[in-house]
Amino acid sequence: xxxxxxxxxxxxxxxxxxxxxxxxxxxxxxxxxxxxxxxxxxxxxxxxxxxxxxxxxxxxxxxxxxxxxxxxxxxxxxxxxxxxxxxxxxxxxxxxxxxxxxxxxxxxxxxxxxxxxxxxxxxxxxxxxxxxxxxxxx
Ligand SMILES: [Fe+2]
Ligand SMILES: [Fe+2]
Numbered sequence: 281x282x283x284x285x286x287x288x289x290x291x292x293x294x295x296x297x298x299x300x301x302x303x304x305x306x307x308x309x310x311x312x313x314x315x316x317x318x319x320x321x322x323x324x325x326x327x328x329x330x331x332x333x334x335x336x337x338x339x340x341x342x343x344x345x346x347x348x349x350x351x352x353x354x355x356x357x358x359x360x361x362x363x364x365x366x367x368x369x370x371x372x373x374x375x376x377x378x379x380x381x382x383x384x385x386x387x388x389x390x391x392x393x394x395x396x397x398x399x400x401x402x403x404x405x406x407x408x409x410x411x412x413x414x415x416x417x418x
Contacts, residue, residue, distance in 0.1 A: 286310055287395045290402045293410040298347065301340045302402055308333045309394055316387040326383050330390065334370050337394075341367065344406070351413055359405050366397055 287309040290302040312329050315321040341363040348356045373390055380386045 286313060287391075288399075290399060291407070293402065293407045295347070295410050295413060298344060298406065298409070301343065302398075302406070305336055305340055305398065308336050309391060309398075312387060313391055316384065316391055319384060321383050321387060323383060326387060327377065330374070330377060333390070333394070334374065337370060338367065344409070348409060351409075351416065353409060353412055355405075355408065355412075359409070362401065362405060366401075369393065 287306045290306050292299045293302075308329075312333055315325055315329055345356065345360050345363065348359060353359070373386075373393075377386060
């Protein structure tokens with residue numbers, strides 16, 4: 281099984297503002313991992329850290345979509361649809377958390393999902409924004 285002790289630093293795509301947000305996002309995940317490692321974490325803490333994680337993810341997606349629009353990025357629609365798919369999954373986790381009894385398992389699943397999804401997304405779709413920006417940006 282994959283090591284859950286920390287989410288590795290995400291790949292840098294070469295756009296400083298987005299790279300800084302990706303790093304901050306992984307720091308939010310690392311806080312969640314520290315909760316997970318406590319065994320059975322306290323509900324209030326899980327709710328607080330999960331809300332921060334959701335909030336930061338949504339803010340990052342909004343900012344990244346704003347950036348794509350600002351450079352007339354031609355693959356915005358497909359990219360934004362991927363973001364929306366993750367927003368939907370995160371929403372279903374939020375609903376599940378309200379009645380969840382096994383918070384340790386809940387945290388583990390959130391960590392696995394976000395680490396895997398974000399690493400893949402950053403290395404593929406986000407990296408393509410930078411390639412476009414470097415050849416078409418101002
Ligand atoms: Fe993205
Ligand atoms: Fe991103």
